[in-house]
Amino acid sequence: MDGIGFERVGAMERFDVVVVGAGVFGAWTALHFTRRNNRVLLLDAYGPGNARASSAGESRIIRMGYGEDEIYTRWSQKSLAQWKEFFGFARPGLFRETGVLWLGAEGDARVRDTAATLTRCGVAFEELDRAALQKRYPQICLDGIATGLLEPESGVLMARRAVAAVVEDAIFRGVEYRVAEVVTPDASQGAGTGTLTSVRTRGGEVFEAEHFVFACGAWLGKIFPEVLGERIFPTRQEIYFFGVPAGDLRFSPAALPTFLFQGDETYGMPDLEGRGFKIAFDRHGVRVDPDTQSRIVTEEAAEEVRSYVGRRFPALGGAPIVETRVCQYENTSNGDFLIDRHPTIGNLWFVGGGSGHGFKHGPAVGEYVTRRVLRGTDGEGRFSLQTKEKVQHRAVF
Numbered sequence: 001m002d003g004i005g006f007e008r009v010g011a012m013e014r015f016d017v018v019v020v021g022a023g024v025f026g027a028w029t030a031l032h033f034t035r036r037n038n039r040v041l042l043l044d045a046y047g048p049g050n051a052r053a054s055s056a057g058e059s060r061i062i063r064m065g066y067g068e069d070e071i072y073t074r075w076s077q078k079s080l081a082q083w084k085e086f087f088g089f090a091r092p093g094l095f096r097e098t099g100v101l102w103l104g105a106e107g108d109a110r111v112r113d114t115a116a117t118l119t120r121c122g123v124a125f126e127e128l129d130r131a132a133l134q135k136r137y138p139q140i141c142l143d144g145i146a147t148g149l150l151e152p153e154s155g156v157l158m159a160r161r162a163v164a165a166v167v168e169d170a171i172f173r174g175v176e177y178r179v180a181e182v183v184t185p186d187a188s189q190g191a192g193t194g195t196l197t198s199v200r201t202r203g204g205e206v207f208e209a210e211h212f213v214f215a216c217g218a219w220l221g222k223i224f225p226e227v228l229g230e231r232i233f234p235t236r237q238e239i240y241f242f243g244v245p246a247g248d249l250r251f252s253p254a255a256l257p258t259f260l261f262q263g264d265e266t267y268g269m270p271d272l273e274g275r276g277f278k279i280a281f282d283r284h285g286v287r288v289d290p291d292t293q294s295r296i297v298t299e300e301a302a303e304e305v306r307s308y309v310g311r312r313f314p315a316l317g318g319a320p321i322v323e324t325r326v327c328q329y330e331n332t333s334n335g336d337f338l339i340d341r342h343p344t345i346g347n348l349w350f351v352g353g354g355s356g357h358g359f360k361h362g363p364a365v366g367e368y369v370t371r372r373v374l375r376g377t378d379g380e381g382r383f384s385l386q387t388k389e390k391v392q393h394r395a396v397f
């Protein structure tokens with residue numbers, strides 16, 4: 001240990017759990033640990049739902065449908081119940097029940113598989129044929145669309161504020177929270193026992209704990225380059241908000257649900273809180289560094305989105321872009337989450353790989369991590385490190 005570390009040993013603080021990263025995964029993990037009476041320290045380099053984090057957006061979709069992937073449908077169900085309970089009467093408006101409308105071509109396999117899974121899981125939904133869609137949503141151009149599936153009880157989480165609320169509640173319940181950047185842990189700690197005893201911040205503070213959870217989103221590969229550098233793929237994603245015509249209610253939540261166009265690889269939502277009609281492509285952008293990537297949209301991408309919006313939503317042709325966001329997905333090779341131990345440090349956990357669909361699952365992720373760490377319950381194979389490859393072949397959406 002160097003001189004600085006040695007001097008600080010006397011002041012070293014000990015916790016049951018240190019959670020690094022206060023995005024949606026880390027925030028809910030800290031909350032679940034503290035609800036189980038653990039002494040928790042939550043650290044974040046920039047702050048909960050900060051502008052560089054994947055959890056930073058104004059809004060994130062919460063849908064139950066996942067094609068055949070029943071595990072994520074069940075986690076969405078569990079998570080929606082927890083989000084609603086958490087928001088309760090104290091935080092109205094952080095969940096907006098806009099409904100989520102899936103739109104697909106004739107015989108779209110994903111819409112069909114989603115209907116089957118939702119039926120098995122007891123999720124309410126409505127199937128709409130082309131005529132019904134046309135009648136109900138005349139503001140959408142349905143070229144190439146033959147089938148729709150509406151989840152009426154799903155909707156939108158007001159993401160950035162929701163994460164801040166979870167951290168605030170965790171602090172209220174006793175979690176200690178600090179802004180600090182944690183450096184890569186020294187894997188040789190514990191003299192070959194495979195146990196980490198402490199983490200250190202860039203500023204030299206040292207924190208001891210029984211367990212360490214690294215919920216660092218797109219940064220996981222930067223902190224653990226040897227293990228995760230090639231297994232987490234951070235990609236640039238641009239989001240656009242279009243100003244709706246003055247006094248026009250066709251794009252309000254009462255008239256337009258949150259929507260997912262299967263063939264177009266686009267999603268969006270109605271004009272919430274007057275921010276504008278939101279739309280984005282779900283295709284993976286180029287690989288980026290979450291600390292330094294430009295947060296300014298490119299003119300080419302803006303032009304592509306403008307032209308798409310004009311085609312699918314003709315009343316918004318020529319509408320101004322009133323706000324933009326540039327974020328990153330923190331993808332695993334196929335889109336399954338990564339929730340597993342470090343390969344050689346048994347009390348260090350990786351929690352991440354939200355892969356563009358993780359936000360909604362924050363409550364279920366936190367609960368799962370807490371159970372695995374405290375009770376040693378068996379892990380779900382799909383979330384294991386072993387299944388994370390170095391080449392991308394996206395399969396979970």
Ligand SMILES: Cc1cc2nc3c(=O)[nH]c(=O)nc-3n(C[C@H](O)[C@H](O)[C@H](O)COP(=O)(O)OP(=O)(O)OC[C@H]3O[C@@H](n4cnc5c(N)ncnc54)[C@H](O)[C@@H]3O)c2cc1C
Nearest residue numbers: 021023024025045054055061182217327354357358359360
């Ligand atoms: C454009 C976009 C649209 C999306 N849409 C949806 C959607 O509609 N529905 C949905 O469910 N999901 C969606 N997602 C995915 C979802 O937002 C993410 O999967 C989720 O927010 C990831 O949360 P996280 O906590 O893992 O990571 P993050 O939110 O990135 O949090 C990681 C935190 O770790 C901190 N950190 C990193 N390194 C360190 C360090 N060394 N020391 C201390 N702190 C550190 C960072 O500051 C950050 O706050 C979308 C994502 C994007 C980018």
